[in-house]
Amino acid sequence: DGGITQSPKYLFRKEGQNVTLSCEQNLNHDAMYWYRQDPGQGLRLIYYSQIVNDFQKGDIAEGYSVSREKKESFPLTVTSAQKNPTAFYLCASSINRANEQFFGPGTRLTVL
Amino acid sequence: AQSVTQLDSHVSVSEGTPVLLRCNYSSSYSPSLFWYVQHPNKGLQLLLKYTSAATLVKGINGFEAEFKKSETSFHLTKPSAHMSDAAEYFCVVSEGNYQLIWGAGTKLIIKP
Numbered sequence: 001d002g003g004i005t006q007s008p009k010y011l012f013r014k015e016g017q018n019v020t021l022s023c024e025q026n027l028n029h030d031a032m033y034w035y036r037q038d039p040g041q042g043l044r045l046i047y048y049s050q051i052v053n054d055f056q057k058g059d060i061a062e063g064y065s066v067s068r069e070k071k072e073s074f075p076l077t078v079t080s081a082q083k084n085p086t087a088f089y090l091c092a093s094s095i096n097r098a099n100e101q102f103f104g105p106g107t108r109l110t111v112l
Numbered sequence: 113a114q115s116v117t118q119l120d121s122h123v124s125v126s127e128g129t130p131v132l133l134r135c136n137y138s139s140s141y142s143p144s145l146f147w148y149v150q151h152p153n154k155g156l157q158l159l160l161k162y163t164s165a166a167t168l169v170k171g172i173n174g175f176e177a178e179f180k181k182s183e184t185s186f187h188l189t190k191p192s193a194h195m196s197d198a199a200e201y202f203c204v205v206s207e208g209n210y211q212l213i214w215g216a217g218t219k220l221i222i223k224p
Contacts, residue, residue, distance in 0.1 A: 004155075006155075041216060041217070043214045045212075058211075092156075103155040105154060108153070
């Protein structure tokens, strides 16, 4: 079964802690993306990667970091520098430019 | 510069009546256009996409959208609403640079 998995589904973090969200795809897609969604808002792009070992900042990259060591995996680290990290985080992938993106089920992060 | 405007933040219809969700876009080139659906606390699912072929695009679950270049619109319609259609819908535009531009979303409410 091809698709995108994200883990965990729910994540709780204390202030000042870094936390890493997992995203794995078995669709053989080159491009992967991380979005943040806040209540009542559309999606905002955090980071994207077009190929392994390469990634670019999106619109709201401050306080986040990523890596792309394998084609299948694109983990997102929410650092303590992110001032308001409580949100729903969505990972996506696409086969190439201009094609539609496929989404994982999301991770809801809550900072206590 | 690309932009997307979803003209209604909420749309409420009775079950069995037609659905119209409005989307206007601006784009310098020939865009690709998408509609995604998001059920509560879930990831996003692609409903349909337009990529410069037929201007009337049919999607899943009985939805369709018409690309009107003269009006720069890509409205989503369904002849008869079902309770399971209650969700948030996002209109998206892409000019093929790996970045999708997201509308703010329209919440569809179905009254029994």
